[in-house]
Structure formats: structure tokens, C-alpha cells
Amino acid sequence: MELGRNTKQKQLILEVIKKEKNHPTISDLYEEVLKIDPSIGQATVYRNVNKLLDEGKIKRIITDSGIRYDCDCNNHYHLECSKCGRIMDIYDDKYMKLTRRMEEEYSVKIDDCTVLFKGICDKCLKYEK
Amino acid sequence: MELGRNTKQKQLILEVIKKEKNHPTISDLYEEVLKIDPSIGQATVYRNVNKLLDEGKIKRIITDSGIRYDCDCNNHYHLECSKCGRIMDIYDDKYMKLTRRMEEEYSVKIDDCTVLFKGICDKCLKYEK
DNA sequence: GTTATAATGATAATAGTTATCAATAAGAAT
DNA sequence: ATTCTTATTGATAACTATTATCATTATAAC
Numbered sequence: 001m002e003l004g005r006n007t008k009q010k011q012l013i014l015e016v017i018k019k020e021k022n023h024p025t026i027s028d029l030y031e032e033v034l035k036i037d038p039s040i041g042q043a044t045v046y047r048n049v050n051k052l053l054d055e056g057k058i059k060r061i062i063t064d065s066g067i068r069y070d071c072d073c074n075n076h077y078h079l080e081c082s083k084c085g086r087i088m089d090i091y092d093d094k095y096m097k098l099t100r101r102m103e104e105e106y107s108v109k110i111d112d113c114t115v116l117f118k119g120i121c122d123k124c125l126k127y128e129k
Numbered sequence: 130m131e132l133g134r135n136t137k138q139k140q141l142i143l144e145v146i147k148k149e150k151n152h153p154t155i156s157d158l159y160e161e162v163l164k165i166d167p168s169i170g171q172a173t174v175y176r177n178v179n180k181l182l183d184e185g186k187i188k189r190i191i192t193d194s195g196i197r198y199d200c201d202c203n204n205h206y207h208l209e210c211s212k213c214g215r216i217m218d219i220y221d222d223k224y225m226k227l228t229r230r231m232e233e234e235y236s237v238k239i240d241d242c243t244v245l246f247k248g249i250c251d252k253c254l255k256y257e258k
Numbered sequence: 259g260t261t262a263t264a265a266t267g268a269t270a271a272t273a274g275t276t277a278t279c280a281a282t283a284a285g286a287a288t
Numbered sequence: 289a290t291t292c293t294t295a296t297t298g299a300t301a302a303c304t305a306t307t308a309t310c311a312t313t314a315t316a317a318c
Contacts, residue, residue: 005264005315026305041267046306048265062191067305079237090231098227102219102246108208109254112247117231119239134284134295155274170298175275177296196274 004051009040013048014057023061023068023078023087063087063116077115083124090117133180138169142177143186152190152197152207152216192216192245206244212253219246 004010016032017024024032030045049069052058061068063080068087070078077090092098099110120128145161146153153161159174178198181187190197192209197216199207206219221227228239249257 007265007315009266039267041269043268043307044266050307077231079231079235079239082240088235088237090235092227092231094230098221099246101223102206102208102221103248106208106217106219107251107254108217108246108248110208110246110248111211114243114245114247116243117228117237117239118241118243119232119237122236125236125238136284136296138297168298170300172276172299173297179276 009037009044010048010051012037012040013045014052017049017052017058017069017071020071023070025066025068029069061087061116064118075113077117079117079119079121081121081124082118083120086121088121090115138166138173139177139180141166141169142174143181146178146181146187146198146200149200152199154195154197158198190216190245193247204242206246208246208248208250210250210253211247212249215250217250219244 013029013033016029016036020028020032026045026049029049030042033040033045049058053060056073057071059070059073061070061078063078065080065085072089075095077092077095079088079090080086081088095113099113102108103110142158142162145158145165149157149161155174155178158178159169159171162169162174178187182189185202186200188199188202190199190207192207194209194214201218204224206221206224208217208219209215210217224242228242231237232239
């Protein structure tokens with residue numbers, strides 16, 4: 001269900017999020033969008049990011065380095081590297097098992113599961129040795 | 130290692146956090162602390178909460194309902210109930226297995242793991258039926 | 259092409275947190 | 289116990305991130 005009008009600004013913002021592979025912040029997005037359409041307003045970026053979140057097309061990631069956005073809505077975790085700052089995607093084939101196990105143990109219903117690891121990414125770990 | 134001076138304000142704030150069982154926000158804390166010492170300033174609460182975080186005596190929890198603090202620093206997850214808003218503690222005896230498995234699969238080093246579930250808590254689930 | 263109104267860009271307003279600074283008080287030295 | 293040093297405090301200003309306002313523009317239905 002696509003609510004609202006399909007403006008060229010909204011299209012552009014979604015395009016840019018999909019191109020950005022490294023979990024951009026709002027200002028990353030704004031910067032990138034400005035390069036293509038210099039007349040776009042900051043508020044428009046905020047508004048459309050919120051719409052895309054509501055529509056379930058993107059996800060919010062909260063890290064130590066601030067709020068970031070992810071266009072990959074498949075279930076996965078993140079690792080924030082304390083050396084280089086990058087946010088790695090971590091896929092776990094036992095993702096569903098974790099929530100199901102907790103649902104049973106605690107008699108709760110789980111709709112969403114957010115996992116953020118902090119540590120050292122594979123690349124930085126290699127250089128350390 | 131206890132750096133800095135042990136002021137009565139700092140002692141009071143830590144006491145209040147430990148008494149508050151339900152993951153208080155900063156304003157919850159400020160409100161509660163004011164009842165005991167009405168002369169305390171808001172900045173002092175912010176400052177001391179940050180110090181306690183640095184010292185590893187409390188943890189920050191980021192939820193949809195804002196930033197909350199937890200005096201239980203043992204490894205555990207949280208569930209935010211979308212009905213009543215409460216933050217449940219979820220303990221998992223396989224906590225360490227999750228991080229170890231991911232460390233091996235991705236060749237990374239994990240120092241910290243934050244898990245937030247969203248769903249319906251046990252109490253709200255009972256009422257729903 | 260008209261028309262209704264959702265969305266935009268610019269900017270003001272708000273919320274949450276940190277920085278500033280003179281006054282105070284903790285804790286060491288005497 | 290008194291003095292001294294300086295970290296901490298309370299009050300408030302400043303700052304940052306985000307949302308609200310509003311006249312104007314542009315989408316999409318007619």
C-alpha cells in the first residue's frame with residue numbers, strides 16, 4: 001500500500017539510500033541528495049526518511065556514532081567497529097530461533113529483534129596482528 | 130578505580146537508580162532525586178549519569194520511548210512492550226554462545242552485545258486472550 | 259485544462275543535552 | 289582542626305537534531 005504522492009524528491013531520496021551501501025546518517029543522505037538536486041530542503045529529507053520508515057522500506061539503526069539508516073530490511077544484526085567506525089552486517093541463520101526461544105521462555109510475543117554488537121571488525125583485526 | 134570526588138549528589142543519584150526498578154529515563158531520575166534534594170540541578174543529573182556510564186556502573190538502553198538507564202550490568206536482553214510500554218528484562222543462558230558463534234563466523238572480536246525485542250509482554254498477552 | 263490538496267522549501271520552534279562560569283565543597287596537606 | 293587546591297555544583301546559555309508552521313508548488317484525480 002503506497003500512501004501519498006510519488007514526488008520526485010521522495011523517489012530521489014529512496015534511490016540514494018539504496019545506492020549508499022554503508023548505513024548512511026541523515027546528513028550523509030542530505031549531502032548526497034544535494035549533489036543531484038541542490039534545491040532540495042533538509043526538512044524534505046527528514047520527512048521522506050520518516051515516511052520510508054513507516055512504509056517499512058528502510059530501517060533505523062542506533063549506534064554510538066548516531067542514527068543511521070539501512071535499506072536492507074531482511075533480518076540481520078550489526079557490528080559497530082570501535083577502530084574504523086564502520087557498521088558491518090551480520091547474518092545469522094538462527095535469527096528466528098533466538099526470538100522463538102525467548103517467546104517460549106518468557107510467554108511473550110516478539111515482533112522485532114534488534115541486535116547491535118560492538119567490537120573490532122574483520123579488517124581491523126587483521127591489521128592488529 | 131573510582132576517579133573523582135564522591136559528592137553527596139553523585140551518591141544520591143546512584144542510590145535512586147538502584148532503587149528504580151523499571152529502567153528510568155533521565156527525567157524519571159531527576160524527578161525522583163528532586164524529591165530527596167530539591168536543590169539539585171538538572172545538569173548535575175546528566176553529568177553524574179554520564180560518569181556512572183563511563184565507570185560501567187550503569188548501562189544505557191535505547192528504546193522507542195527514549196533513552197533509559199539500567200543498573201543491572203549483567204548480560205541480558207530487553208523487550209519493549211508495544212501495549213503497556215514497559216521494558217522487560219530477558220535473560221538468556223545462551224547469551225555468550227551467540228557472540229562466540231558470530232565471532233567465529235565473521236572473524237571479528239565482540240566486546241558488547243545489545244539486544245532489544247519489540248512485542249507484547251507476558252502480562253498484556255494474558256489480557257488479550 | 260481545472261481543481262483539490264499533499265508535499266515542498268524556508269524558517270521558526272522545540273527537545274534533549276552539553277558547555278560555560280562563578281560559587282561551593284571534597285579531600286589532601288598542613 | 290584549619291587551610292588550600294581544584295573538582296563539582298547550580299544556573300543558565302549554547303548547541304544539535306528533529307519537528308512544526310506556513311505560504312507556495314506540484315501531483316494526480318476529474
